[in-house]
Amino acid sequence: MLRAAGVGAGDEVIVPAFGNPEVADAVVQAGATPVFADIDPDTYCLDPAHVADRVTARTSAVIAVHRFGHRADLARLHDLGSRHGLLVLEQGESEKPYDELAQRRAHATYLNGKLNGVRTPAGHEGHTYQQYVVRVPGNGRPDRDAFARTLRSKGVECRVPVKTPVHRLPAFRRDAELPETERAADETLALPVDGAMTRKQLHRLVSACNALGGLLEPAF
Structure with missing residues (x-):
């Protein structure tokens, strides 16, 4: 799609690093250069305000990625694209059958009301819960990873x-300030929410999370 739109050498394309x-x-x-923009902390999709800050005379396109069942803010991104003459592309997620989505939403509602010690997903309208991603906030990666190991x-x-x-991978390393991206990478954890899960399995998940009583101290 980029090549078909004439995007190539000398062009910059704004993409998420998360x-x-x-x-x-x-x-x-x-043949273009990726430029990384930060994410919205609730949806994990591109933050249009930060995208606007990354636009230069070389910017030709923006690629929005829908993440975990959250939709990127395409309205604001298209408005930005119209103002700057930018192509706005999107990458979606594989759609699950309606019955599966309905069951995932029901499981997510149950977990949202029962879990403590983690920050549950923001339940935006249209959230399909392709993944049920919580936050284990703390002092960085060891806290989340210790939590995960215990689960x-x-x-x-x-x-x-x-x-x-x-932007931290060797092939794409950039000196970019992306605080929400960094924080999300350190804090996020995907918990099971498959439609086939039973209430007993959901209860066991809640019990295991809540029994931790919040964050674990990293082991040294």
């Missing part, structure tokens, strides 16, 4: 959704 490197890699494959030891499947932001 996620996998495939979007930035696509920009490089088109796994109790039989709860969980994973870190973004281990390393793209």
Whole structure:
């Protein structure tokens, strides 16, 4: 799509650093330069205000990525694109069947009301809970990782959704100030919310999380 739109050498394309490197890699494959912008802390999608700050005379496009079932703020991004003559592209997530989405939302509602010691997802309208991502805020990566290790030891499947932001990977290393991206990479944890989960499994998940009583101290 970038090549078809004439994006290439000498152009800059604004992309999120919170996620996998495939979007930035696509920009490089088109011959352009990826420029990383920060995310909205609630949706984990591009923050239009920070995107605006990253626009230069070389900027030709913005790629918005919908994340974890949250939708990027396309209205504001398209408005920005109109004002600066930028192409606005989007990368979506694989859609799940309606019944699966309805069950995920029901499970998420249950977890939102029961979990403590973590910050539950912002329930924006239209959130599909492709992943149920909580925050384990603290003093950095060891706190979240210790929390995750303890959950796994109790039989709860969980994973870190973004281990390393793209701007910190060797192939794309940039000296960029992206505080919300960095914070999200250090604090986020994806908990199971599959539609096939039973109420007993959800209760066990809640019990395992709440039994920790908040953050664990990192082991030295």
